[in-house]
Amino acid sequence: MKNYLDFEKEIKALEQEVDDLKSPFGSEGISEVDTGKIKKTQSEINQKLEQIYSNLNSWQKTQVARHEDRPKANFYIKKIFSQFTLLSGDRYFGDDKSVIAGFGLIENKSVLIIGQEKGEDLNSRIERNFGMMRPEGYRKCIRLMKLADRFQIPVVSFIDTPGAYPGIGAEQRGQASAIANSIECCMSLTVPNISVIIGEGGSGGAIALASSNKVIMLENSIYSVISPEGCASILWRDPSKSLQAAEAMKLTAKDLLKLKIIDEVIPEPLGGAHRDPDSIAEDIKFSIIKNLKSFEKHTRDEIYDHRKTKFLQIGRDQGFSKSTNVNDGGLSYKESGLSKLKIHINKNKYIYGGVSLVIIAALITIIS
Numbered sequence: 001m002k003n004y005l006d007f008e009k010e011i012k013a014l015e016q017e018v019d020d021l022k023s024p025f026g027s028e029g030i031s032e033v034d035t036g037k038i039k040k041t042q043s044e045i046n047q048k049l050e051q052i053y054s055n056l057n058s059w060q061k062t063q064v065a066r067h068e069d070r071p072k073a074n075f076y077i078k079k080i081f082s083q084f085t086l087l088s089g090d091r092y093f094g095d096d097k098s099v100i101a102g103f104g105l106i107e108n109k110s111v112l113i114i115g116q117e118k119g120e121d122l123n124s125r126i127e128r129n130f131g132m133m134r135p136e137g138y139r140k141c142i143r144l145m146k147l148a149d150r151f152q153i154p155v156v157s158f159i160d161t162p163g164a165y166p167g168i169g170a171e172q173r174g175q176a177s178a179i180a181n182s183i184e185c186c187m188s189l190t191v192p193n194i195s196v197i198i199g200e201g202g203s204g205g206a207i208a209l210a211s212s213n214k215v216i217m218l219e220n221s222i223y224s225v226i227s228p229e230g231c232a233s234i235l236w237r238d239p240s241k242s243l244q245a246a247e248a249m250k251l252t253a254k255d256l257l258k259l260k261i262i263d264e265v266i267p268e269p270l271g272g273a274h275r276d277p278d279s280i281a282e283d284i285k286f287s288i289i290k291n292l293k294s295f296e297k298h299t300r301d302e303i304y305d306h307r308k309t310k311f312l313q314i315g316r317d318q319g320f321s322k323s324t325n326v327n328d329g330g331l332s333y334k335e336s337g338l339s340k341l342k343i344h345i346n347k348n349k350y351i352y353g354g355v356s357l358v359i360i361a362a363l364i365t366i367i368s
Contacts (some may be wrong), residue, residue: 003068007052007060011271014045019300049271055263056220058246058255060229064220067198069274071281073100073115073158079281080124080288081106082114087144096137098129098165103153107289112148114209115158118199131200132165135178138208140327142178142185145193154292155186155193157209162227163344164205168181179208186211187307190300194291196284197221197253197262198273213258213292215261217253219268219279223261224251261314264291 004012021038056064064070077084080106088095100115117132119125164175186193186209190359192322195210210223217223231245232238250256253265267284269276295303345352 005060005063005067007063007097007342011045011052014041014048016235017041017309018045024315027045028136032327039168041135046270049275053220053271057243058222058249058252059228059243061220062222062242062246064272067272070199071273071277072120073117073160074120074312075277076158076196076198076281076284077104077113077115078269079278080285081111090139091142092139093136096129096134096140097127098131098133098161099137099141101140103148103237105260106156106285107294109292110157111292112153114144114155116161116205116209118160120327132163133161133162133205133208134165134167134170134193135173135175138164138178138182141209145185147187148191149191152191154191154295155189155212156288157193157195159195159201160199160212161196162200162201163203164208179204182208183211189302189307192292192303193297193307194288194297196288197223198284202227211307211311213295214263215311216264216266216284216287216291217256217262218266218273219253220272221253222251223256224249239331258283259314263310268360294296307358 002015009224018041020040077100086100086102088102090096098117100113100117102113103110103159104113105111116131117128118131119128145155164179166171166175178192181331183204189282190279192214192217193212195212195216197206197210197217197279199218199221200206201217201221203225206223219298226234226249228242228249228251229239231242231249235241235245250259253262256262256264264287265279266287269279274278295306298306
C-alpha cells in the first residue's frame with residue numbers, strides 16, 4: 001500500500017483511477033482495459049508530480065525526507081555494495097541496532113560502510129529505535145573507523161536520523177561524550193570518508209558521522225541542528241509554525257550547497273526517491289565511486305588537511321591553510337582580496353574621508 005503526503009492528494013486520486021482502469025473486472029464483470037485512458041491519466045500524474053515537486057517549500061521537503069516509503073540505508077547497502085560483512089558491538093556495553101556497520105566492496109575496493117537505519121515497518125522501527133543511535137552505536141562506529149584507518153580503508157556513511165536517542169539510559173552511558181568522540185574520530189581519519197544524507201540529517205546524531213571529506217545530500221533530504229518542530233517550539237512556543245522555522249533554518253540541500261556546508265546534491269527521480277529506488281541507488285553509487293577516485297592520489301596528510309580546511313572554511317571566505325613557515329606547524333587564516341580591502345578601508349576610513357573632502361573642495365574651486 002502506497003503512502004501519500006498531504007500535498008499529494010490529487011496524485012493519490014489519479015493513481016487510484018489508474019489502478020481501477022488496469023483492473024479487468026469492472027462493475028459489469030470482465031471488461032476491456034482502456035489503455036489509451038491509462039496513458040492519458042499517467043501523463044497527467046507525471047505533470048502533477050513535476051508541478052508539485054518543482055515547487056516544494058522547506059517544510060514539504062522535510063515531509064518528503066521523512067516519507068515512510070523512502071529507501072533506507074539497508075536498501076542502499078544491499079544495492080550498492082557486494083560481499084557486505086556485518087560487524088556488531090562496541091566491546092563495552094552491547095550492540096546498537098539503529099546503525100548497520102561492516103565492510104564491503106564497491107568496484108572490488110574495500111570500504112567501511114556505516115548506515116543509520118530507521119526500519120521498514122513498525123516492528124523493525126521499534127527494533128531500530130527509529131534510527132536514533134545510543135552511545136554504544138557511536139562507540140561501535142568509532143571502533144570500526146579506527147580499524148579502517150589502520151588498514152587504509154575508506155569510510156562511507158549513510159545518514160538518516162532525527163537525532164541521537166535522548167533517553168535517560170543513553171545519557172547515563174555517556175551520550176554527549178560518545179557523539180563528541182565520534183566527531184573527533186571522523187575528523188582525525190587519514191582515509192577518505194564520504195557521507196550521504198539520504199533522509200533526515202538531524203542534530204548531533206547526524207554530524208557525529210557526517211564530519212567527512214565529502215558531504216553529499218539527496219535532493220529532498222534535510223540537514224539541520226534541530227527539527228523544524230523543535231525550533232518552532234523553542235522560538236514561538238508553537239509547533240504549528242514548523243513552516244516558518246523550516247524556511248528560516250535553511251535545511252534543504254539547495255540552501256546548504258549555496259552556504260557551502262555540503263559538497264554535492266544528487267537529483268532525485270520525479271516524485272522523490274521512493275518512486276524509483278533503483279535509479280537513485282545507481283546515482284548514489286556513481287557519486288561514491290567518483291568521490292573516492294578523486295582522493296586516490298592524495299597522501300594521508302593531504303586527506304586529513306582537506307577535511308580540516310573544509311570545515312574551518314565554513315562561514316569564512318578562504319578558510320585556514322597550513323603555514324608556509326617550515327618551523328610553524330599551525331594553521332594560518334586565508335582572506336580574500338575583497339575582504340582585505342574592506343578591512344583596510346574600515347581601519348583608515350577617517351583618512352580616506354578627509355582625503356575625499358579635500359579632493360571635492362579642490363574640484364569645486366577649479367570648476368567655480
